[in-house]
Amino acid sequence: MKMYLHDPYTTNFDAQIVTTIDNGITLDKTYFHPEGGGQPADRGYIDGISVADVQESEEGIVHYLPENTFHEGQPVRCEIDKNFRLYCMKSHTGAHIIFGAARKLLKNVRYAGFGIGKTSTRIDFGTGQKIDDNVLLEMEYLSNRVVLENRKILSYFSDEVEKRRLKDMVYAKEMPSGRIRVVEIADWDIAACSGTHFKSTQEIGLIKIIGKMKLQKGVTRIEFKIGDHALEECIDEKRILQDTAVLLKTSKREVTQKINNFFEDLKVKEKQIEELRENLTQKELEKLQETSIMMGEYNLYIGKISSKNPKELGLSSKRMVEKKDKSIVVLVADLNKTLMLAASCTDDVKIKLNEILRDVLREFGGGGGGSPTFFQAGGIATSYDILKKRIEEIILRNM
Numbered sequence: 138m139k140m141y142l143h144d145p146y147t148t149n150f151d152a153q154i155v156t157t158i159d160n161g162i163t164l165d166k167t168y169f170h171p172e173g174g175g176q177p178a179d180r181g182y183i184d185g186i187s188v189a190d191v192q193e194s195e196e197g198i199v200h201y202l203p204e205n206t207f208h209e210g211q212p213v214r215c216e217i218d219k220n221f222r223l224y225c226m227k228s229h230t231g232a233h234i235i236f237g238a239a240r241k242l243l244k245n246v247r248y249a250g251f252g253i254g255k256t257s258t259r260i261d262f263g264t265g266q267k268i269d270d271n272v273l274l275e276m277e278y279l280s281n282r283v284v285l286e287n288r289k290i291l292s293y294f295s296d297e298v299e300k301r302r303l304k305d306m307v308y309a310k311e312m313p314s315g316r317i318r319v320v321e322i323a324d325w326d327i328a329a330c331s332g333t334h335f336k337s338t339q340e341i342g343l344i345k346i347i348g349k350m351k352l353q354k355g356v357t358r359i360e361f362k363i364g365d366h367a368l369e370e371c372i373d374e375k376r377i378l379q380d381t382a383v384l385l386k387t388s389k390r391e392v393t394q395k396i397n398n399f400f401e402d403l404k405v406k407e408k409q410i411e412e413l414r415e416n417l418t419q420k421e422l423e424k425l426q427e428t429s430i431m432m433g434e435y436n437l438y439i440g441k442i443s444s445k446n447p448k449e450l451g452l453s454s455k456r457m458v459e460k461k462d463k464s465i466v467v468l469v470a471d472l473n474k475t476l477m478l479a480a481s482c483t484d485d486v487k488i489k490l491n492e493i494l495r496d497v498l499r500e501f502g503g504g505g506g507g508s509p510t511f512f513q514a515g516g517i518a519t520s521y522d523i524l525k526k527r528i529e530e531i532i533l534r535n536m
């Protein structure tokens with residue numbers, strides 16, 4: 138007999154062994170809840186021997202033990218791990234309350250899964266609607282209000298007539314055939330469920346929704362904590378907010394405003410930095426105009442530029458050779474570990490930039506491309522001085 142369906146609070150009881158199957162035994166009555174419907178198997182002891190697992194099979198509720206020294210007809214003393222049972226009861230009842238809240242907030246909600254984990258529980262909702270953070274907040278608020286209201290929870294067995302009334306409110310994926318067990322939270326939620334639940338909502342203590350995740354199109358998983366675990370989560374969240382407020386030198390309520398102000402300031406500062414950098418690049422380019430190196434008949438302008446923008450570097454090199462004769466411009470940007478370059482030359486230069494610079498890339502690594510008069514490359518793994526020396530040597534060799 139599944140006694141846990143009628144009295145989930147009893148955790149100590151006497152029973153008699155009906156059958157023994159290998160390491161499993163069945164009892165004439167049991168309060169042990171088997172694994173099923175998202176609820177893990179109860180833990181506990183039978184005559185002091187730890188119960189490894191509890192499963193429901195054709196033989197009934199089978200209690201598995203590490204070794205079976207029992208015989209049929211033997212009276213035994215059973216003890217269920219009360220804390221774990223209470224945790225499961227809280228989680229199961231909490232799930233029904235959250236489901237009721239979801240029905241109030243979302244259209245056409247259907248049950249898509251449930252599972253009690255070590256410290257948190259998941260419920261999978263089928264709904265076409267998007268469940269955003271505000272919906273979750275409202276769901277958490279409504280659920281905890283139902284807890285505080287201490288609504289009655291009824292568990293009873295129902296027949297076919299009653300099932301018609303429940304048709305849209307069933308908790309299981311499909312309405313089971315025959316008699317079903319109904320769990321009803323007064324004026325809030327009705328479901329078909331064979332788990333263990335409390336008699337009133339306040340026994341749960343606290344519900345804390347901790348997250349959501351989209352499982353597939355139209356199915357969202359919500360994770361929540363219950364009782365002590367929920368309390369720890371609340372304290373953790375408060376600690377995070379408190380630390381953030383200290384870091385920002387403000388009060389908890391002003392945190393969002395302060396962060397917004399930081400972002401606004403940052404935007405202004407980034408713009409200022411960009412303007413300064415553009416000015417600096419301009420100055421560097423002007424200075425470079427005056428420092429050409431004679432390479433035979435050609436003028437080589439080579440220098441380091443602050444700009445890290447490849448497009449800007451390329452355009453600057455092109456602009457520099459405009460209105461010049463027999464000139465080669467090589468602009469190099471230092472990207473910490475590698476160098477980036479843009480090179481341009483006037484049409485009267487016989488050296489092909491794409492040929493000579495490809496040789497440079499072959500030597501130092503990096504990638505790039507271009508034409509005889511324009512070449513751009515990045516990822517060059519050497520220092521500026523070595524690169525400069527090598528480019529000068531190659532130009533001289535190709536004269």
Ligand SMILES: [Zn+2]
Pocket residue numbers: 229230233320330331332333334
């Ligand atoms: Zn349930």
